[in-house]
Amino acid sequence: MNRKTRNLALTGIAIALLAFFIWWAQGNLDGYKIQVTNLVAVNAILALSLNLIYGFTGMFSLGHAGFMALGAYVNALLTLTQDQKTTMWILDPIAWPFSVMHAPFFLSVVCAGLVAAFVALLIAIPVLRLGGDYLGIATLGFAEIIRVVLTNLSSITNGALGIKGIPGHANLWWNYGWFLITLFFMIRLINSNFGSVLKAIRDDEIAAKNMGINTFFYKVVSFTVGAFFAGVGGALMGSLTTTIDPKMFSFALTFNVLMFTVAGGLGSITGSVIGSIVITVLLEWLRIVENPVTIGSFEIPGIPGMRMVLFSLALILIILFRREGIMGMKEITWDGIFDRSKRGGKSE
């Protein structure tokens, strides 16, 4: 059996195991644990999309929450029925054609991604001429603009009241399905020539130009593709929580995604997945420290926000002792596991 068929078989087995786990989880885990498992998948999609922009192309973008918001709103508008929309829009009656738009869930998520990608394309052309921290500030500004526009376009978005009762299509199957689509797309992209060019731009943009690469074109494509998957992630998140409002998509959300990506390892696909799992689970697990504690006859009331304190401490420790994140730029690949002497190959 050559390496290619072996890797294909291993990938097949891994997907089958994941499917079995989902099937088992649906029957045996309680609602809370299922929700956390769902969040892991959505967060991994978001971390992968930011890693494409920041980790692989070196563009410090802080606009993720904006693209997620676009995705979430498009998905909400496309999955709610006309009746639901007309009764829910209180501030202003919902404008045509948004009142009658409807699409099946898969198509709706694709549209969510496409709208986010289209807006990213418009933003990219002026903004990607900037580099480094300036790009971060400009994209952060654009994310805020999107949020303010969503708040004020009340005939489309229901303004600050947000949208409730979004059909909760995003179950484990959908979320992990989209996660796998994102993962395989990223693996193929990063291991292609296109991926090498992106890494070259990240490593040294002048050197890349010097080799005849039209760096601006590649940066725009990378930013747009990253925004597509951010839109998909936003759509799934909206469908998962069934309620969205503009306040949800503040900078804190971008910061969370940045945390998954950086903690996992900038420039590592495996890192993004591991980072999302570890941090999502850790954030939930740390809720214990916010519960009231009884020691003997003393009763200490729960301190809300305590987990964020501990979490920030953990982040500081990561920055101090393992700046490159959990994986650094390394990947876990089938080849890496089964024949250490050979290099390269496909990651899972």
Add this chain to the structure above:
Amino acid sequence: MLRIEDLHVYYGAIHAVKGISIAIPKGGIVTLIGANGAGKSSTIRSIAGLVKNVKGRILYTPPDGTEMNIAGRRPEDMVRLGIAMSPEGRRILPHLTVEENLKLGAYIRTDTDGVERDRDHVYELFPRLKERSWQKGGTLSGGEQQMLAVGRALMSSPHLVMLDEPSLGLAPLLVKEVFDIIGEINAQGKTVLLVEQNAFAALKIASYAYILEVGAIALEGRGEDLLKDPRVKEAYLGG
């Protein structure tokens, strides 16, 4: 192959290159030498299309074409026309392997067979790179990185190879090795434009040389003549 007429380069209010004219004949090694800030790098970078504010004419004659003015064109156009540069400070891609660095050097090419042949040729010129083909660029020593930068420039199959300070930060023995290889590349038919601070080594190898001082040409001549010139000896060769 390349003629520059009255080239000016500006960085904001700074007038870095003040109207220089040079000629690079096909098959020759031409060198620009001078101290820091003389305008050597600005000249070479404007030929590579990396400088925005350029005035004057850069006239390029491809081997099978007619003369054209390429001043102000984009870097990717220059590479497609057959002008490759190994930049100052090497600019190796630290997180990509040696092999990937070389492959990206051939980014503009579509002839896979030719690219493989050229890669093997680079490995022949620099056997050390072959030994380290799977190593990340950032883990190479300074000399190896310089070899990789030169090899990468060759991968685009250029007619004119421009080398910006290839001896920078190298031990004397390595400098000799790098210059030997520059001679070999030239012997194999590539025209070379060499920018150097190491005047002695550069003049020894060059067929023609220009000495730049604060943005203008102070002196020019055949490499061996300038080596004997008392003014050059005093200013650049330590008496």
